[in-house]
Every structure is written in structure tokens, then in C-alpha cells.
Amino acid sequence: MAAEFRVTGGVKGVGRIVAALLVLSIAAHARAEEAIPEEALAAPLPIPAPVEVAPAQPDPLGDLIGTVQDPAYRPPTQPAPNIFGSIALPSQSFVADEQAGWLDHLAWPPADGPWSPLLRSIRNLPRQAQLIAVNTWVNHQLAVGDDRDIYGVADHWAGIEEAFARRRGDCEDFAIAKMQLLEASGFRREDLYLAVLKDEIRRVDHAVLAVRDGNDFWILDSQNDRLLRSEDVRGYHPVMTYSAGHAWVHGYRTHAALAASPLP
Numbered sequence: 001m002a003a004e005f006r007v008t009g010g011v012k013g014v015g016r017i018v019a020a021l022l023v024l025s026i027a028a029h030a031r032a033e034e035a036i037p038e039e040a041l042a043a044p045l046p047i048p049a050p051v052e053v054a055p056a057q058p059d060p061l062g063d064l065i066g067t068v069q070d071p072a073y074r075p076p077t078q079p080a081p082n083i084f085g086s087i088a089l090p091s092q093s094f095v096a097d098e099q100a101g102w103l104d105h106l107a108w109p110p111a112d113g114p115w116s117p118l119l120r121s122i123r124n125l126p127r128q129a130q131l132i133a134v135n136t137w138v139n140h141q142l143a144v145g146d147d148r149d150i151y152g153v154a155d156h157w158a159g160i161e162e163a164f165a166r167r168r169g170d171c172e173d174f175a176i177a178k179m180q181l182l183e184a185s186g187f188r189r190e191d192l193y194l195a196v197l198k199d200e201i202r203r204v205d206h207a208v209l210a211v212r213d214g215n216d217f218w219i220l221d222s223q224n225d226r227l228l229r230s231e232d233v234r235g236y237h238p239v240m241t242y243s244a245g246h247a248w249v250h251g252y253r254t255h256a257a258l259a260a261s262p263l264p
Contacts, residue, residue, distance in 0.1 A: 076246035078190040083210050083217050083230040084197070086238050088248035096240065096247035102157065103194060104245035106176070108184040109160045114141070119184055127187075128218070131211060132227050134181045135220040142177070143168040144222070172196070174222035175209040182211065193217075193243040201235035210241070 080088040109115055118137050122130045145168035147156045160177040163169040169177070172194070179192045193210040209220040210230065217230040238250040 076244070076248075078244060078246075079212065081193045081195065081210055081212070081217065081238075081241045081243070081248060083193075083195060083219075083241070083250075084233060084236045084238055085231070086250040086252055088238075088241060088250050091240070091247040091249045093247075096242075096249075099157070100242045100245050100247040103176070103179075103242050104189070106159050106180055109180050113161070114164060115160070115181055119181065122185060127213060128227060130182070130185055130187075131218055131220060132225075134178050134185070135209075135227065136225045138174055138177050138181070139222055139225055141167075142174060144171075145169060170207075171222045172207040175207050175220070178209045178220050182209075187211065190244045193241050195238045195241045197236050197238040199235060200237055206236070208236070 076090055080090070082088050115137070118133065122133045125133065142163060145166075147153055147170055150156070150166055150168060150170075151158075157176060158166075158169055158173045160180045163173040163177055175194050179194060182192060183189055191212040193212070194207060195210050196205070196207045198204075199206040206223075208222070211218045211220065219228050219230055219233055221228075221233075241248045241250065
């Protein structure tokens with residue numbers, strides 16, 4: 001049975017549109033079953049007047065979830081980041097590919113930066129100890145700032161060099177710095193996911209780094225030095241996730257779908 005899927009990100013009208021289409025479809029079938037008078041069958045069919053079709057307008061929702069597709073799209077090979085109880089579907093949009101591509105081309109941090117002692121000290125530590133050390137170090141090295149105050153724009157993604165040159169950044173900059181440091185420590189790029197989300201408790205937009213470790217996703221958060229599994233975090237609703245040149249859009253199974261087809 002196909003699962004019903006609800007996209008996150010404030011798209012509140014989709015369910016109502018689907019319900020309206022179902023009602024129209026049922027009404028059309030009912031009208032088709034009514035008897036048609038014989039004189040109507042004998043009458044000539046009217047010739048419709050030409051209709052001028054307006055050019056299609058850009059669809060902002062389609063640009064997010066991938067109905068406006070990038071012809072160069074290639075599907076991801078790593079597991080989908082089904083974090084915080086969500087379902088992640090690959091996005092094929094131009095905007096998502098551009099952001100994912102920028103992230104994928106970030107190089108390792110220079111060896112002579114202020115992070116060099118950290119990288120040397122965690123080189124032989126277990127993976128979870130490395131995650132805790134990187135998360136805590138970045139959280140205490142950078143001050144929290146808003147992109148409008150730092151760069152004069154509403155949104156700006158900064159790599160570790162740019163963020164540390166200013167000694168501050170927003171939540172995305174924290175997550176990107178952790179991603180670069182972990183890759184320099186031996187983590188696979190395909191296991192590192194930048195998650196852009198809604199914090200429903202603080203009512204703000206937020207971003208974290210999710211790190212895949214087998215079947216687990218560990219969350220590195222600028223709001224918390226603790227290392228938490230994805231399923232132990234409450235109030236986070238992911239919208240988009242980026243990793244290794246790919247992007248995913250997130251949604252949730254509805255109550256009806258959960259009853260008919262429980263999550264594996």
C-alpha cells in the first residue's frame with residue numbers, strides 16, 4: 001500500500017488541494033453514470049474556440065522538492081538521512097543542487113589553523129570521542145552571530161576559514177566547520193549531513209550536523225555540547241539536508257499511513 005506523505009516546511013494547503021481533487025473526481029464519475037438523452041447524442045458537437053494558454057509560472061514549492069528538475073541530477077548512493085523521525089526524499093531542484101555542490105567542494109581546513117592542536121589530539125581517539133571533541137571545540141571557539149550583522153545579507157554559508165576569520169557565525173557556519181574538521185579527521189564525506197530545520201520549541205530556523213555511524217545518526221548542535229542520537233532529540237523538524245553533493249527534502253508519514261504501513 002502506498003504511504004501518504006506530508007512535506008514539511010509550512011506547505012499547509014497541499015492536503016486541502018488533494019481532498020478537493022478527490023471530491024471533483026467522485027462528482028465527475030457520478031455525472032458520467034447519469035442517462036444521456038437521445039437528442040443530445042444526435043446533436044452535432046460544438047467546435048470549441050481557440051484558447052490562449054498563459055506561459056507557466058515558476059513554482060517555488062516545485063523548486064524546493066524537485067518538480068523543477070536539474071537535468072544533470074544524479075541520485076545519491078548513501079543512505080537517506082531519516083533523522084528526527086522524518087522521511088528524507090532526494091531533491092532534484094536547481095537550488096538544492098547548487099547549495100549541495102558548494103558544500104561538496106569545500107576543502108579540508110589548512111593544517112596551520114587554530115584547529116591544528118585539536119586535530120592532532122583526536123587523531124587516535126574512538127569515533128564518538130572525536131565527535132564530542134569537535135562539537136565542543138567549535139561551540140566554544142565561535143561566537144553566535146547573525147548573517148545580517150556579519151555579512152550584510154539574509155543568508156550566507158561560510159566555510160571554516162571564513163567563519164574563524166570573523167570569530168563568529170550562525171548555526172550553519174558551526175555545522176559546516178564541524179563537517180570540515182571531521183572529514184580532516186578521517187570521517188567519510190558521505191556520512192556527514194548538514195541539516196537545515198525548524199526548531200519548534202524556540203520557534204526559529206536552525207541547522208545542525210548529523211553524522212551517520214552504522215544505523216545511528218549522531219547530532220552535533222551549536223546549542224548543546226552533548227552528543228545525542230537523532231531519535232533522542234525533540235522539537236526539531238528537518239526541511240532540507242545536504243551531503244556529498246546531494247540534497248534531501250523531509251516529510252512525515254501521516255496518521256493514516258502509519259496505521260496502514262508502519263515504519264520498518
